[in-house]
Amino acid sequence: xEGRKVTGWAARDFPSQVNDKQSFKxxxxxxxxxxxxxxxxxxxxxxxxxxxxxNEAQYTTYPLVPGHEVVGKVIEVGSDVKKFVVRDxxxxxxxxxxxxxxxxxxxxxxxxxxxxxxxxxxxxxxxxFTQGGFSSAMIVHQNYVVNIPEKTSPRAGCTxxxxxxxxxxxxxxxxxxxxxxxxxxxxxYLEAQDRAIKVGILxxxxxxxxGVLIAKAMGHHVTVISSSDRKREEALTDIGADCFLVSxxxxxxxxxKSSLDYI
Numbered sequence: 001x002e003g004r005k006v007t008g009w010a011a012r013d014f015p016s017q018v019n020d021k022q023s024f025k026x027x028x029x030x031x032x033x034x035x036x037x038x039x040x041x042x043x044x045x046x047x048x049x050x051x052x053x054x055n056e057a058q059y060t061t062y063p064l065v066p067g068h069e070v071v072g073k074v075i076e077v078g079s080d081v082k083k084f085v086v087r088d089x090x091x092x093x094x095x096x097x098x099x100x101x102x103x104x105x106x107x108x109x110x111x112x113x114x115x116x117x118x119x120x121x122x123x124x125x126x127x128x129f130t131q132g133g134f135s136s137a138m139i140v141h142q143n144y145v146v147n148i149p150e151k152t153s154p155r156a157g158c159t160x161x162x163x164x165x166x167x168x169x170x171x172x173x174x175x176x177x178x179x180x181x182x183x184x185x186x187x188x189y190l191e192a193q194d195r196a197i198k199v200g201i202l203x204x205x206x207x208x209x210x211g212v213l214i215a216k217a218m219g220h221h222v223t224v225i226s227s228s229d230r231k232r233e234e235a236l237t238d239i240g241a242d243c244f245l246v247s248x249x250x251x252x253x254x255x256x257k258s259s260l261d262y263i
Contacts, residue, residue, distance in 0.1 A: 004028045004037070008065035008135035011053040024063050026131050028139045036084050036145045037076035043133035044069030044158035048094075052121055061121060067133030068094040068119040069158040069206075071148060081142045089148040091157050094119055096130060096144045110143070186211070189262065190218050198223065200263035201241070204231045212239050223260060 010024030031037060049066040051057055070092040074084050084090060097117030098110040105113050117124055120132035148157040190199065198221045201211045208224070212235065215222045223243040224235040235241040245252055 004031065004137070004139065006135050006137045008131055010063040010065045010131075010134075011060075012063045024065060024131075026065070026129075026135075028128070030126070031076070031078060031139055032141070033078040033080040034142050035078045035139050036074055036081060036090065036142050037137065037139050038072035038074045038090055038145075039137050040070060040072045040133055040135055041089075041154045042071045042158050043067040049132075059121070061129065064121055065131035065134050066120055067135070068092070070119070070133030070138065071154045071157040072138065073154075075137070078142075083142050084145060084147070089150075089154050089157070091146045091148050092119060092133065092138060092140050092144060093146070096140050097124060186262075187214060190215055190220060193218075193220070196220050197261040198259060200225055200260040202263060203227075204235055209239060212241050216240050223256070225263075 005025055005027050008024050008026060012024075044067075046069055049068070052060050052064060052066055054060075072090060072092075074086050074088040074090055077084055077086065095111060095116050096119050098105050098113035099115040102113055102115075104110065110116065117130060120130050122130045124130050148154060190197075196219050199215045200223045201208050201215070202225050204212070204224055204226055212222050212224060216239075221243075222241045223245060224231070224241045225245045225247050226232075226235070227247050229246050232244045235244045243256075245256060247253060
């Protein structure tokens with residue numbers, strides 16, 4: 001297929017906000033045999049999106065369609081796509097390409113490739129400019145698309161997709177030449193324990209959520225440490241943490257000093 005048109009919500013300059021007055025039409029130049037076409041259902045907002053919109057890293061190219069926590073429904077697949085079928089609910093995270101030739105790529109460590117292609121604000125292999133998930137649809141190579149489990153709501157899947165790329169997938173493929181990531185080492189350490197230990201999770205963002213769930217599933221005692229009290233109920237009631245500490249509360253932090261086995 002040539003020239004599929006999609007509509008996105010774009011930041012056009014700085015300072016700028018993304019809103020319905022800044023619609024932006026862009027064209028995917030072609031659909032390859034391993035590409036997955038999906039209609040975007042939901043897209044999360046990460047603070048790095050705001051950094052890019054505001055050009056705080058000083059390399060934003062406008063117009064910019066942000067969004068890298070994307071969930072959608074597959075509407076078309078290329079002839080060589082084996083992992084997905086039409087109607088699948090899928091997700092895309094912060095990258096949509098890599099060189100495919102380096103040792104990291106060949107050992108399922110594409111997220112460490114020096115030539116990785118970000119979901120937006122990057123030049124793709126064919127010379128086109130990548131645009132993100134605040135769009136009506138996306139076209140992504142099957143290697144950078146993930147399945148959203150049936151029991152996970154598409155809306156909740158936005159956060160899950162972002163977290164799984166560095167943690168859950170890579171822990172299964174630790175290689176001597178690339179070395180385990182921070183997330184891999186943490187999970188491997190927790191798996192190796194022959195008894196329940198007291199684990200601290202710093203922050204309750206996307207990765208923090210998964211950290212709590214994984215540690216609890218392994219039978220460990222979990223303490224969430226956050227900068228404010230805002231997520232206390234979420235941590236203790238919604239995802240089952242055992243304890244919640246506010247890092248800015250010095251008295252509370254002193255009380256629990258040296259109480260954790262692993263953070």
